[in-house]
Amino acid sequence: MPDATHPEFTADQLQEVRRLQGLYPDRRGALLPVLRLAQETFGHVSLEVEEYVAGLFDLSPAHVHEVVTFYTLFFQQPVGRHVVSVCHNLSCHLMGAKSIVEHLSRTLGVEVGETTADGRITLLTVECLCACEQAPMMQVDDRYEGLLTPEKVDRIIAGLA
């Protein structure tokens, strides 16, 4: 079973990699999409994943490492089944983001950057997600959740498997 320590795409995925590479005038353009695919497949972008992807692009692993360490959406370490990212930028700050973060930290029993012991949730703070009209807001996996109150946060967290 391929995982982040022994990454290997399936034949279909490799075909998708080639399709993505073909979309750009230089195949390196597909590096971010392929890293995203790798993260979705293997859970996080481990060093092994970086080397594997570097091989798919004929890039030096250091160049892939530069990219992975530059962007916030690539996880270099394993994360929980759900990632909860609370915006703490200006508009959300004005609307009480700090208390939302504190509430989450307290109810989940983790500090920002940590994952719950059961591996369910990783709690992060992030910069502006550009949904300031719903401040305070957060991203739960793919979803934006706004106009947060502690009660609303509790309901959202309760709904996460």
Place this chain on the structure above:
Amino acid sequence: MPKLTIDGKEVEVAPGTNLIEAARQAGIEVPHYCYHPGLSIAGQCRLCMVDIEKNPRSQIGCNTQAADGMVVHTRTERVLETRKSIMEFHLVNHPLDCPVCDQAGECWLQIYYMRHGLYDPRMVDEKVHKPKAVPLGPHVILDAERCILCSRCVRFCDEVTKTGELGIFNRGDHSEIGLFPGKTLDNNYSGNVIDICPVGALTDRDFRFKVRVWYLDTGRSICNGCARGCNIEVHVNRRRPHHNQGRRVARLKPRHNPDVNQWWMCDVGRYGFGWIDDDSRLLAPVRRTGGTDATIGWDEAVAALAEALKRYRPEEIGILASPQMSNEDLFALQRLAAHLGVAAVDHRVPPRVPGEDDGFLLRADRNPNRRGAELIGLGTGDARAILDGARQRRIKLLWIFQHDLLDSGWPPADVTAALAGAEMVVFQGPSANRTSAGAHLVLPSAAYVEREGTFTNFEGRVQRFRTVLEPLGEAQADWAILGRVGRALGGADPAFSAGRAEQVFAGLAGQVPAFSGMSYRGLRDAGQVVKA
């Protein structure tokens, strides 16, 4: 050719020249960190700001091409203030650990702080911490806190060696250079990143903590590590003999020559100088009879050799010259062989392990002057035939320059038989080896850094190397030794009576067509290419 004015000086430069180089041509220094003429333009350090008339904002000199009629000012109040600011930014998170930094004394943070900084420090907060003393490979060690992220090393590995080992990871003030975890920086040019690092981030594992750089003296030379003939500087420690473990040569650095090595040199050449100060160096002539070694003076040694050369008929003499010898040495040897009428002369002793061409600078032939030996005509014989002649006792006097025949491509049994077969084995070279150990007469040569001369590289470029150190012990330049022998034999060739390498070279230029028209001084630093 664009003509522009920089600080009131008019200068005409080649199209495409940037303002740092144009200013340099006008004798004006524009300070910079990330710009390096051998690498792509990064524009990151922001130190090379200049003012250009009709341009409201200062511009970076590295990324601005000289244009006709441009009026550039490098010392306006605005530029000077900007430099001061940029210096402060470069040092905000720098550890300021100069006393324990090997770069101290040749650090461009120190140099530019004194010239352009001189601000009062204001940073009182905790600095960003990063990895320290991380070995990157066999030669290079990284202190990421000292790094100013100019990216020269990264660009070097991307653009020059195309090996891509280094990257800049993370972002903001947590950015740091490094290797992919678990990898090493072990390409054959890794030492160059130390040279181009303007600060103490990348230092040399071989050199560090051995001697402070301000005790070093510098001489211009040519690397003797292969047929490329990379231009180098030899850094020697004469002033603090107790430092550097008593060794005189502290390090080699590449010297720019656009036609030969650009700004670079390989690690094989860079770290191949240890033998110069080794215990294996030959310090005085030695006569070996019946298993006893006797140190003798040069007069006695030269007389003994001259006597032997007279004793044997020319066809009983074989000479194995070395492509490590300079053009002057080889020419003096060629004149001597001609005087004696010896035809069995060759330089082509096969190496035990043939070198490999690395596709960039390092050549398969690990000798600096093969081409010179060829052009001067040191291949009138055949090396293997000379060896066999000695083995079959047809050759009675075998004169070997530098080679360790027992560590060559020839079967050791054949070599042993040849050394035993010759009635007299003369060894001449800077270092002892197993071949010299069995010679009847051993003559100590000065190492290339202990004398001057020229090498002809594989492309036919004749390049000068200078005297950087005094010869160890009684060692002398080969051409000088050969001249003494020639005179002792009654030879009248001017090469035998030369007092300086330059005079030998004059004879060479006069007699060997490929060198005709050249003058020793006319070679300058760039060298000259022999006639086809």
Place this chain on the structure above:
Amino acid sequence: MAEKIFTRNFDRRDSHTLAVYRETGGYTALARALGMEPAAILEEVKKSNLRGLGGAAFPTGMKWSFIPKGSPAPKYLVINADEGEPGTFKDRYLMERDPHAMIEGMIIAARAIDSHLGFVYIRGEYVEPWRVVSGAVKEAYEAGLLGKNIQGSGFDFDIVVHRGAGAYICGEETGLLSSLEGKKGWPKIKPPFPAVKGAFGQPTIVNNVETIAAVPHIINRGGEWFAGLGTKTQGGTRLYSVSGHVARPGVVEAPVSVTLRSLIYDHCGGIRDGRRLKAVVPGGSSAPILTADEIDVTMDADGLKAAGSMIGSAGVIVMDETVSIPEALMVVARFYAHESCGQCTPCRESTGWIYKMARRIVEGKGRKEDLDTILDVSRRGAGTTICAFFDGAVGPYVSYIEKFRAEFEALIPHEA
């Protein structure tokens, strides 16, 4: 009430679909443009006084005209949908509710600049906008509006929807191009400018989502009409993202001549809970802050410039009297320290340094010289870097302190 252009379909059901877009005249501008000379399209856009709505407010027609004429090189059109300026969310609305306006604008622009390949660079966090835009692109292909020989015109144009991976700097046009090329989002040194050497080394135009979405309307109704909606130097209406302490935060479409006061009080219901206005950031977090008595300013590029601020991305962040400006500065400084790409020394080193000082002040450990140090470092670093990121950071650093200095000083302990 002024005419709605960008938002005219926002409240219609399924406004993101091709069918609904067509019901309101969608793709009629394309049909018209395919019959026009590229130079005529460019002329119309120039006449419209359309200026970039992503932040820099550069005249769009002039930008397009920088593409080298007659160059045989492939040219690329890249849409900057890496919305990231704090306080801005209008491109998210456009992509989710009117993606075909962007696509139609892209095809028209591509024809004007002779491009056959376009990219939409959507920030990685925008999952829903990515889904909607991808769906719309698919619909457009199926309807023969993209691909080979569009509508029988002989003109080919493809769109690749590309997703970012989390980095504010990729909203800077050349940082975006580096990222599109599969690299770190390091802005590129200029010259060369993208119009000469951009994505993958080829001539490239980068336009913001909203900017490009204006193009079909300009083609359909004429540049003069669009110009007439705005001020002398900037045409059109635009979308203002209003957040913070207003009663009704959200996206507001208004002519660029609208005043900040009107936006807050007429369009967004004034300050919530009957509190008093303290300050407003008028153009995304990089715009210098305005005090409560500086809001009678028109919300066009030149109006705000004259007021010492900038329109930027038109993200309006409203602060009421309860707000601690030093805390707000700390939050903003944290953002710039986190997002500095690390390429240029002044920005890399001083964003972190200033954040440390701002945090120390809020924690009650400020030194009396800190404020002047922040101001001085800001001024010294401004204008020294490859891109405008640090200049953007300087906006809040300097304006927050200059306009609310007493509030900062009150937090700094007096020396014993």
